[in-house]
Amino acid sequence: xxxxxxxxxxRLKTPPTIMEVIDGEAIMINGEKxxxxxxxxxxxxxxxxxxxxxxxxxxSSLNDLxxxxxxxxxxxxxxxxxxxxxEETNKVNHRAxxxxxxxxxxxxxIVLTIYDDMQDMLALDPIHEADDxxxxxxxx
Amino acid sequence: xxxxxxxxxxELNLKLKVLNKDEDHIYYLIVTGPLKIQVVLxxxxxxxxxxxxxxxxxxxxxLSPTIxxxxxLDESYINKLPPFRLSKNDLNLIDFESRLSxxxxxxxxxxxxxxLKALNTSDQNYLFLCESFDSLPSWEVYSPLKEFIxxxxxxxxxxxxxxGSLCKNNKAVLLxxxxxxxxxxxxxxxxxxxxxxxxxxxxxxxxxxxKFYAHAIYKTIKTYPSELFDLHKSFxxxxxxxxxxxxKYVYICEEDKESNIFTHSAEIVxxxxxxxxxxxxxxxxxNLNFDARYMSLSSIEQIPFWVDKSSKFSEKIYRSLxxxxxxxxxxxxxxxxxxxxxxxxISSQGYQNxx
Numbered sequence: 001x002x003x004x005x006x007x008x009x010x011r012l013k014t015p016p017t018i019m020e021v022i023d024g025e026a027i028m029i030n031g032e033k034x035x036x037x038x039x040x041x042x043x044x045x046x047x048x049x050x051x052x053x054x055x056x057x058x059x060s061s062l063n064d065l066x067x068x069x070x071x072x073x074x075x076x077x078x079x080x081x082x083x084x085x086x087e088e089t090n091k092v093n094h095r096a097x098x099x100x101x102x103x104x105x106x107x108x109x110i111v112l113t114i115y116d117d118m119q120d121m122l123a124l125d126p127i128h129e130a131d132d133x134x135x136x137x138x139x140x
Numbered sequence: 141x142x143x144x145x146x147x148x149x150x151e152l153n154l155k156l157k158v159l160n161k162d163e164d165h166i167y168y169l170i171v172t173g174p175l176k177i178q179v180v181l182x183x184x185x186x187x188x189x190x191x192x193x194x195x196x197x198x199x200x201x202x203l204s205p206t207i208x209x210x211x212x213l214d215e216s217y218i219n220k221l222p223p224f225r226l227s228k229n230d231l232n233l234i235d236f237e238s239r240l241s242x243x244x245x246x247x248x249x250x251x252x253x254x255x256l257k258a259l260n261t262s263d264q265n266y267l268f269l270c271e272s273f274d275s276l277p278s279w280e281v282y283s284p285l286k287e288f289i290x291x292x293x294x295x296x297x298x299x300x301x302x303x304g305s306l307c308k309n310n311k312a313v314l315l316x317x318x319x320x321x322x323x324x325x326x327x328x329x330x331x332x333x334x335x336x337x338x339x340x341x342x343x344x345x346x347x348x349x350x351k352f353y354a355h356a357i358y359k360t361i362k363t364y365p366s367e368l369f370d371l372h373k374s375f376x377x378x379x380x381x382x383x384x385x386x387x388k389y390v391y392i393c394e395e396d397k398e399s400n401i402f403t404h405s406a407e408i409v410x411x412x413x414x415x416x417x418x419x420x421x422x423x424x425x426x427n428l429n430f431d432a433r434y435m436s437l438s439s440i441e442q443i444p445f446w447v448d449k450s451s452k453f454s455e456k457i458y459r460s461l462x463x464x465x466x467x468x469x470x471x472x473x474x475x476x477x478x479x480x481x482x483x484x485x486i487s488s489q490g491y492q493n494x495x
Contacts, residue, residue, distance in 0.1 A: 020240040020448050027448040031236045036447070117437065121444045122239055 005074050006057045010050050013087040034123030040111040053093045076112045143226050145245050149260045151222040156211050156265045167200040173346045173355030178209040187212050187273040190284040195356040208292050210266045241446040261291050278383045282360045282390045290443045298346045299453040302439040305338045306330035312354040312406035313482045316435045317414035329475040332369045336403040352408040361391045409489045413465040430465030432458035
């Protein structure tokens, strides 16, 4: 699987996932699962490169990544694919220049944290019962 | 025709502004810490009672255009506002998108209670619309407008946290934990030991100059009647209501020097996680952990919007201050132990009287 991941391009799978970057860290929520994902700032840089249309192979070579670090990132991407956060795309559209891809080479700084303790709160909310056609309030 | 959220908010904004010139309305100004919020009500609205739950709400003669304004309106206004026609799917989607702060136009609709909350966080006008104020659930009356406060606070580097609090000498210890883990009871026990509070359920936290401050937003204390201890005399002068759903009384603690229950603001010196240990085995206890998640989860449960910002704020305060986890058993002795710890900790911080 890893060779495939290395050369492929990915995009955010939305729906069901939404994303926001706060203080340099990406936060994503999968609305179907209600799962919350937090990427460390280094992981966010890599993630943004991926969303900018770079393959992992390109990111690795542009940044001269250690093999262990490359493998660590592959595992992270694989997890995000399995979590329906990322999906493969054929549309390659480099939105950033290679000079913007400078990332650290430390495995410990590239962290994906997955939280499933808020699933009831964050999943798509099924409480709304407004009429599909007329909404609320009904015309008086 | 498909509902256009941008146009709807534009139209809403114009129609709400017209109400400012209408003499049938009354205005309130709420000030706490760095937050200023205006509330507009129809003159004879029964929602005045809810405004009385705010720690510091003053009548105002006119509205300031630079202060966020929440219009609290009932069904008699429905025809004066732009028609709201959203399908269940659209509502669900908006609700979900509002989990993250990238969404600035939020519409939350509670069909069961016919309650509509509309917020455009890049604008100053917010709408709280219900069929009737008299049928609102207790939390909309005794912790009113909390979603609105949440968004307005986050834009001002503050966070409305679901926490209890105890204060002495302008220092505060915040009490975190999911509902039923002793935030209110610990707050009440502390009050009984002559500590003060900035709130037993919600506290506005401000991050300023590398420090954190707690500000009172509501002046309500919720308690089971049996929990009042020696405080009974202090409390019996306050208006109280029974919340049938929980069996608790809620007291509206009118500010006066004699009661000395609330203080307006205090510097936060410690975060205390509370876990009321009812039936856990020692292994389960070992797995419990007080971390930034434990701090933020119940706040997120109460207000599941802009969760990214709530999480980041809680991480910041967790990393910046000393943290203590009290996994305690039911009973007076355990509560007293918590209070003793808090008192000792505050004493070790020295005095500060210039807040």
